Amino acid sequence: MIGFRLSAQRPPDPRRVNDVVVQRFDHVYEVDPALMRDHFQQHDLPAWDTRRIVDSRWEHLAWMHAHWADSVVSGEELMSAEE
Template identity: 50%
Template sequence: MSGYRHSEQSRAPEARQITEVAIERFDDVFEVDPRLMTAHVMQQVFPNWDTLRIVASRHDHLEWMHRHWAGTVVSAQALLDEIDD
């Protein structure tokens, strides 16, 4: 079990600019650049562990939504292939 250190968890890693609108702080976790949202959306400080918890559970949540609400699940790749044809 690791200890919780507020100073370590309240400062996200340095952001890398991926595109004009996307940043990456953790590997394969893309965010809208907060600088683009500050005028309309109040930014909150999330502890690093909470961000990683949300990311880890997003596939479970998506699967739950599919099971409960989707009659058919269409992959994004299938849509792109259809556009290309």
Template identity: 45%
Template sequence: MSYRYSDENTPPPARKASEVAQTTFEHVYEVDPRLMQTHVLQQVFPNWDTLRIMHARHDHLEWMHHHFAHTTISGSELMGDTTT
């Protein structure tokens, strides 16, 4: 087993997703860090931790819905309410 700091802590080059967001890994979108430097201290996240959080998001949302939501609606249902 080997460990290389640059391999573990340097994400792939960011691609611009919008004016305020970027993506590094597939399906991982984040606020452009340049927009957050004034108010939020940026931390170095290992690549494996970013991917772990991303893969666990559905379990986390399911748990939150089960414990705190009386009703859940999809984004498309919500958008349908605003466009009519």
């Protein structure tokens, strides 16, 4: 049987970013789970699963850029173009 102990993989306590956003890992923002409980059942995710999901998203984004983007514009470039 393959498994893990959730107690050994608890994510860090959330740090509040603003009224509706918390952050447990660097560069990973979440809607505050306390705000979501009335609308959706919340599940405990082990830390490794959160990291796996984030890594997969970066891989997907890189694939999309490689296959569909003529160029990639950073947020900083967009903000400076507005000014």
